[in-house]
Amino acid sequence: MPNDDEIVSEGITLDLPHESHGDLSFDVAAAHAEARERLDTAAAQVAFERDIDDFEFGQASMSEIAAINNPTPTEPTPTDGLPPNLQAIYPRLSIVEEADPQHPEHGTGDIGFDFFVYLTTFQESFKARWQKGERSYGRLNPMYYYGGTNRTVDISFTLPAGTVRESRQNLNNCSQLSRAIYGRYRMWNLQTEHDFTLVGSRHFRVNLGSLLRNERVFISGFTFTVNQDAGVFDYDDSTLNSDGNPIDTDVTHSTKGLLLPKQIDVVINMIFKHDYLLGFEGPNRLTDADKNKWASNTGKDWPHGTGDRRVAPYMTGDGTMAVVRTEEDGVSEGDD
Amino acid sequence: MPTSTTLRAGNAGDSAATHWANEQGYIIKFTHQPTGHVVEFPATLQSFSDIHTPKFSEQYGADTMDPTIILNSADRKMDFSFTVLSSSLEEARHNTQCVNLLIQMLYPLLSSDGTILGNPFITVEIMNLMQSAISPSGILCIIENIDYAMDFESGVISHDNGELHPISLEISISATAVLERDANSDTFLPNTYPSYGG
Numbered sequence: 001m002p003n004d005d006e007i008v009s010e011g012i013t014l015d016l017p018h019e020s021h022g023d024l025s026f027d028v029a030a031a032h033a034e035a036r037e038r039l040d041t042a043a044a045q046v047a048f049e050r051d052i053d054d055f056e057f058g059q060a061s062m063s064e065i066a067a068i069n070n071p072t073p074t075e076p077t078p079t080d081g082l083p084p085n086l087q088a089i090y091p092r093l094s095i096v097e098e099a100d101p102q103h104p105e106h107g108t109g110d111i112g113f114d115f116f117v118y119l120t121t122f123q124e125s126f127k128a129r130w131q132k133g134e135r136s137y138g139r140l141n142p143m144y145y146y147g148g149t150n151r152t153v154d155i156s157f158t159l160p161a162g163t164v165r166e167s168r169q170n171l172n173n174c175s176q177l178s179r180a181i182y183g184r185y186r187m188w189n190l191q192t193e194h195d196f197t198l199v200g201s202r203h204f205r206v207n208l209g210s211l212l213r214n215e216r217v218f219i220s221g222f223t224f225t226v227n228q229d230a231g232v233f234d235y236d237d238s239t240l241n242s243d244g245n246p247i248d249t250d251v252t253h254s255t256k257g258l259l260l261p262k263q264i265d266v267v268i269n270m271i272f273k274h275d276y277l278l279g280f281e282g283p284n285r286l287t288d289a290d291k292n293k294w295a296s297n298t299g300k301d302w303p304h305g306t307g308d309r310r311v312a313p314y315m316t317g318d319g320t321m322a323v324v325r326t327e328e329d330g331v332s333e334g335d336d
Numbered sequence: 337m338p339t340s341t342t343l344r345a346g347n348a349g350d351s352a353a354t355h356w357a358n359e360q361g362y363i364i365k366f367t368h369q370p371t372g373h374v375v376e377f378p379a380t381l382q383s384f385s386d387i388h389t390p391k392f393s394e395q396y397g398a399d400t401m402d403p404t405i406i407l408n409s410a411d412r413k414m415d416f417s418f419t420v421l422s423s424s425l426e427e428a429r430h431n432t433q434c435v436n437l438l439i440q441m442l443y444p445l446l447s448s449d450g451t452i453l454g455n456p457f458i459t460v461e462i463m464n465l466m467q468s469a470i471s472p473s474g475i476l477c478i479i480e481n482i483d484y485a486m487d488f489e490s491g492v493i494s495h496d497n498g499e500l501h502p503i504s505l506e507i508s509i510s511a512t513a514v515l516e517r518d519a520n521s522d523t524f525l526p527n528t529y530p531s532y533g534g
Contacts, residue, residue, distance in 0.1 A: 122485070292371040301432070
């Protein structure tokens with residue numbers, strides 16, 4: 001008769017057919033390589049198709065963007081074994097730290113999160129900065145001064161864990177993400193000791209399916225919540241390896257005092273720092289045929305992707321500004 | 337001659353989820369003033385509030401109990417939300433393009449050197465609830481905020497490579513009216529402003 005934990009574990013195995021359940025010899029590297037190979041194959045296919053397609057058609061796909069970005073996941077994800085149709089339902093959230101465009105000499109940082117997530121909230125906000133001027137007596141309207149438009153997004157998702165291994169991975173990934181809101185520091189070597197000064201905030205490149213495509217963001221908030229109702233994995237030192245040392249099983253762990261939650265709810269808040277032109281016309285749209293067209297001239301929908309649907313007439317472009325950052329410094333050739 | 341684009345949501349695919357709104361002519365229409373681009377949505381309104389706020393100043397005399405009230409101005413602020421419903425991948429993609437255009441309307445017209453040439457004033461028309469008193473269009477507004485919230489309870493329409501569209505998307509908008517005057521009118525404000533029809 002299995003205990004409660006085993007029943008839970010078996011149930012999830014049926015629902016989520018990933019490869020790590022019930023198999024402690026799960027080959028992390030092999031699974032990861034397989035997932036990457038599948039992604040690269042898809043990206044290559046998309047790249048081939050886009051070479052022969054009119055640029056008016058289609059969007060940069062997740063695979064394409066991921067291939068450009070080359071994110072480096074630190075751990076295999078619970079859904080690495082998911083077939084492509086399920087991967088579409090659980091979109092891949094990729095948050096990769098990149099160099100500060102103004103101080104590329106400080107390096108690219110080391111935070112990388114690449115995970116299929118169970119989205120629970122996606123709320124984007126576009127706030128136009130209008131400033132009201134003075135209104136003289138009897139005047140119908142005040143003067144309105146436009147200063148720009150801010151874009152922010154709040155993303156909530158759940159990280160479930162069917163096994164102890166996955167719970168550890170989730171905690172590890174959340175640890176990385178939580179570091180994202182803290183600044184980057186530079187070490188100064190003094191004569192007898194060293195000291196640190198704040199260099200600035202961290203910059204990230206984020207992808208989330210067709211919703212967020214290769215956008216540069218600051219992470220302005222991170223909320224980590226353990227869902228107590230889902231339970232935790234208990235400590236049990238009765239399972240030993242061949243050397244007689246306690247080891248983890250799928251449903252128990254061997255580290256006394258370690259809390260391994262079965263479900264973590266995460267909220268991430270982001271502020272966008274676009275590295276391309278936003279507006280209509282502008283320096284990339286100088287011909288008469290470009291009147292009233294979207295400024296970035298990529299031939300792709302913005303802000304959200306629409307698959308291979310033909311873009312609206314005002315969004316068509318020759319794609320000359322499709323690549324807005326260079327490999328060397330990761331900065332825009334646009335308006336940054 | 338500059339060309340403007342008109343998009344209409346809920347009008348793609350074989351079975352639009354918003355057939356009733358289309359049939360009844362319940363339409364929300366946004367027009368981007370600097371470019372003339374237009375986007376329309378079936379008016380699946382979830383909320384609508386229209387707040388008229390007068391601004392007064394008070395003056396007190398030496399021997400009067402009550403102040404003299406002086407009207408300085410009156411502002412009009414609208415908050416409304418509506419849902420964008422999709423019943424197929426094709427319709428979802430079309431609706432996403434419409435929502436994209438609505439969001440893009442918060443951005444200005446740029447000059448050749450990238451500076452702002454035309455502020456993003458938007459004319460909003462919601463049937464008889466928001467209509468101009470001097471023209472057959474809507475009310476000129478500054479839209480201060482657009483919130484884009486996916487309703488995951490209703491499900492999503494997904495496709496390969498992470499393409500994801502909500503079946504039900506809620507758009508919330510906060511706008512302030514810019515009052516218009518009819519130069520030929522013999523009254524300061526049009527007699528029919530504000531008006532909710534009827």
